[in-house]
Amino acid sequence: MPLFGREAELKALSDLIDNPGDGSGVLIRGEAGIGKSALVAEAASAAAAAGLRVLTTTGVEAEQNLPYAGLHQLLYPVRSGVGALPTPQRDALRSALGLAEAAEPSAYLIGLATLTLLSEAAAVRPLLVVAEDVHWLDRASADVLAFVARRIESEPIVMVATLREGERSHVQDAGLSPMLVDRLSDEVATALLDSIAPGLPPAVRVRLLEEAAGNPLALTELPAALGYHGDPGPVPSLSDRLGGLGPELPLSERLARAFTARVAALPAPTRTALLVAALSQSDSVSETLAATGLILGSTAEPDVLGPAAEARLIELAIGTVTFRHPLMRSAIAADSTLAVRRQAHLALAETLHEQPDRRVWHRAAATAGADEGVAAELDSAADRARHRGGVAAAIAALEQAARLSEGQDRKALRLLRAAELAVDSGSRATAERLVRDAQSLELSPRRWATAAWLLSGFEDGVREDVSRVSELAELAASVAADGEVEPAVRILWGAAMRCFWSEPGPAARRTLLGVADRLPVPADDPRMVAVAAYVAPFERGGIVLERLRELAGVSGAAPEIDRYLGSAALQVGAFDLAARFSAAAAPGLRTEGRLGVLARALAVQAWSRARLGDLTAAVPVAAEAAKLAQETGQPFMYGLATAVLAEIAALRGDHGQARTLADEAERVALPAGARPVLATVQLARGLTALSEARFDDAFAALSRILDPSDPAYQVALRAYCLAELAEAAVRAGRTDTMRDILRGLEPLAASTPSPALHIGLRYARAVLAPNEEAEKLFTAALRADLTGWPAERGRLHLAFGEWLRRQRRAAESRAHLRTARETFDALGMAAWGERARGELRSAGESSPNRDPDARERLTPHELNIAQLASEGLTNREIGQRLYLSHRTVGTHLHRIFPKLGVSSRADLARMLKHLEERSSR
Numbered sequence: 067m068p069l070f071g072r073e074a075e076l077k078a079l080s081d082l083i084d085n086p087g088d089g090s091g092v093l094i095r096g097e098a099g100i101g102k103s104a105l106v107a108e109a110a111s112a113a114a115a116a117g118l119r120v121l122t123t124t125g126v127e128a129e130q131n132l133p134y135a136g137l138h139q140l141l142y143p144v145r146s147g148v149g150a151l152p153t154p155q156r157d158a159l160r161s162a163l164g165l166a167e168a169a170e171p172s173a174y175l176i177g178l179a180t181l182t183l184l185s186e187a188a189a190v191r192p193l194l195v196v197a198e199d200v201h202w203l204d205r206a207s208a209d210v211l212a213f214v215a216r217r218i219e220s221e222p223i224v225m226v227a228t229l230r231e232g233e234r235s236h237v238q239d240a241g242l243s244p245m246l247v248d249r250l251s252d253e254v255a256t257a258l259l260d261s262i263a264p265g266l267p268p269a270v271r272v273r274l275l276e277e278a279a280g281n282p283l284a285l286t287e288l289p290a291a292l293g294y295h296g297d298p299g300p301v302p303s304l305s306d307r308l309g310g311l312g313p314e315l316p317l318s319e320r321l322a323r324a325f326t327a328r329v330a331a332l333p334a335p336t337r338t339a340l341l342v343a344a345l346s347q348s349d350s351v352s353e354t355l356a357a358t359g360l361i362l363g364s365t366a367e368p369d370v371l372g373p374a375a376e377a378r379l380i381e382l383a384i385g386t387v388t389f390r391h392p393l394m395r396s397a398i399a400a401d402s403t404l405a406v407r408r409q410a411h412l413a414l415a416e417t418l419h420e421q422p423d424r425r426v427w428h429r430a431a432a433t434a435g436a437d438e439g440v441a442a443e444l445d446s447a448a449d450r451a452r453h454r455g456g457v458a459a460a461i462a463a464l465e466q467a468a469r470l471s472e473g474q475d476r477k478a479l480r481l482l483r484a485a486e487l488a489v490d491s492g493s494r495a496t497a498e499r500l501v502r503d504a505q506s507l508e509l510s511p512r513r514w515a516t517a518a519w520l521l522s523g524f525e526d527g528v529r530e531d532v533s534r535v536s537e538l539a540e541l542a543a544s545v546a547a548d549g550e551v552e553p554a555v556r557i558l559w560g561a562a563m564r565c566f567w568s569e570p571g572p573a574a575r576r577t578l579l580g581v582a583d584r585l586p587v588p589a590d591d592p593r594m595v596a597v598a599a600y601v602a603p604f605e606r607g608g609i610v611l612e613r614l615r616e617l618a619g620v621s622g623a624a625p626e627i628d629r630y631l632g633s634a635a636l637q638v639g640a641f642d643l644a645a646r647f648s649a650a651a652a653p654g655l656r657t658e659g660r661l662g663v664l665a666r667a668l669a670v671q672a673w674s675r676a677r678l679g680d681l682t683a684a685v686p687v688a689a690e691a692a693k694l695a696q697e698t699g700q701p702f703m704y705g706l707a708t709a710v711l712a713e714i715a716a717l718r719g720d721h722g723q724a725r726t727l728a729d730e731a732e733r734v735a736l737p738a739g740a741r742p743v744l745a746t747v748q749l750a751r752g753l754t755a756l757s758e759a760r761f762d763d764a765f766a767a768l769s770r771i772l773d774p775s776d777p778a779y780q781v782a783l784r785a786y787c788l789a790e791l792a793e794a795a796v797r798a799g800r801t802d803t804m805r806d807i808l809r810g811l812e813p814l815a816a817s818t819p820s821p822a823l824h825i826g827l828r829y830a831r832a833v834l835a836p837n838e839e840a841e842k843l844f845t846a847a848l849r850a851d852l853t854g855w856p857a858e859r860g861r862l863h864l865a866f867g868e869w870l871r872r873q874r875r876a877a878e879s880r881a882h883l884r885t886a887r888e889t890f891d892a893l894g895m896a897a898w899g900e901r902a903r904g905e906l907r908s909a910g911e912s913s914p915n916r917d918p919d920a921r922e923r924l925t926p927h928e929l930n931i932a933q934l935a936s937e938g939l940t941n942r943e944i945g946q947r948l949y950l951s952h953r954t955v956g957t958h959l960h961r962i963f964p965k966l967g968v969s970s971r972a973d974l975a976r977m978l979k980h981l982e983e984r985s986s987r
Contacts, residue, residue: 133456
């Protein structure tokens, strides 16, 4: 039958299918029965006719707790390609699909494996990927589909998903174009009803149109509730057939009653078989018949389902039974009594001895009170789910096990284990609910302590009261006193992170240091080095730097350790080491698929690279950090990476972009007071104002970072923008204020060898010095070791050249100004380069206009791919590094080559190498 009133939707779907490779995908939304499945069926038919291969998965409510059930269904037709995947991807996907054992594969690695598998299949024949009822997909499968949807890009793949209105799924946040399917107009609804049930009496026709309210399923099914099947015979009275279906009920409930009314007319054995099929997590006829036979006490034959098929409730195929609409399945289950449902679940469990996960869920559904045996089986199911990467399924199994636990302590343990998994997976609402449930029980001191600190993993405690820092310190000390050192270290790390994102005050910091010093953990443990750096970046800066330099020689061996050390180095102003450690951490984190932690390492690397002036390296890293932080639900890391991009735009002279990005970062950070983000925002605004010669504005923006009463104040970062602040102060006539600031920072300089602090102080002392002392201070500052700090060296040369010119020593000034110009040109710091040019003209020397760096013609994403290609990585290796398919990488390179005027990877490598050499001089 043709679809009535869906011409626009069918045209949109046809356009997608006709153009696979445009990164196309659509999410069809609408109420139950609105025709989403009918549209998908039309799309699948059109795709097959156009030569596309159609892969389908359908979410089933009963399978929500079976990890990767939906993914298994989708990939089954292309499973032969799994063996050809790169080893880490192959092992992860085989584990997820239950084909092999692996140690807790990352969901993102499984996502990359799925993307690779689909892209390889699409290279042979374009694909239409259909995901119906994504609100009922198991969470693990939904996450993988969302991952793939974000990365289809230029692949010859079209994705079409359906979502019931009012429901949620991670797939809906994956960038698929929304398609809202609304109810039919009165005219179209009338035409549809007349095509299904011609010749209805006018009163019946009016009532049915009113009942259906433009819903196609209702228009199709409600006539059957009247006993009207298309023949022109007599119609039963409305009072007999529609008495319980008044419009005061929601449409879905009216439909459900219409379905169950048809079930009630079926033979008893058929009703039993229908209930079993509705409760089963499979469409297998053999499973349904086996369980039905157990209930009936005799063998059930396939013809027991015949009356249900004749009543248009199910469709039978070879070996399968499917309900014509999901509402039918749920209505049949809901209309049965608890005792009858329990009997059906137990029968199903008895038939599933070789499928322990499905078996235990049926046993749990049949269990009303506590049952430690079933709870223990659910524990085992949770372990299996976790080892396959199905965290959401593991959480559900543990929560159900808690419900069936005997004793409050066992119940609390299972709830807290589930909450810990929810924290690790970023499911904040779930974790909070589980912790609340646990705290409602009579907890032991140990369980209460665990509940108290579990939620601290979210957003590094940014939204919490700062008094929590002292509480966590005491909790860490208490847990360590009980001999639980590792949990104590984790709690202490969480508290230390709060000292970065918020400001708990000196007393809380001293308490944390005291607890850290008493823990029986080696002082060179990377976690403790990082804790010291976060809590006391200046007081412990010397010790931290010493240990960082000792550990720098072994970086690259363990990504988690390198991540800790990169964070520590940033706190103490060793930006060169911070960039080095975080860059070393990234490959391992990519390989492990730990994209949430990778976003953090990249943000540290980008922040440090930008401060060093290595803008070309910082741009793609910051852009990737922002993208991954959004994808992994880390708003403040997204804000930090966005603020770094604002800083880079300011340094490049793109002031409009700098303002836009700074505003976006502030929008994310200000409501929660995320201090590092707000500090970086003020740095970007100060740099923008400096390059636009708005010196009062620059001084005001940068001063906020040093004001303890301002939300942009951050203990460590306040000391790392002294050069910019001093320059603004001199040009704004605020030298006295700046000298006061320096006097306040001198004690910090005496307590730490922080490179960034001392570089900034040397610059500030020189530009603020009286003329008789300035030359000596400039010379001393330039003699300091600035290896790896080209922007700071360029800034010194510029300031010294400007001072020399003001002293009427123009000839001497030119060499410094020329060096500054060349440095800033090579680094892409356009505004500073223009300043050097202006000073050179005033000193009697003209300068050629700067030609934009070829790399500046690329987007951050393209620049990342170009750099990796120049290093000799293949498209496949780049794809694995950036979580893209290798064909998408190839498409990007085809766009990159013309932009740069090169025709080969060799030319690309030579060009980028030359540009990098210029930047490092």
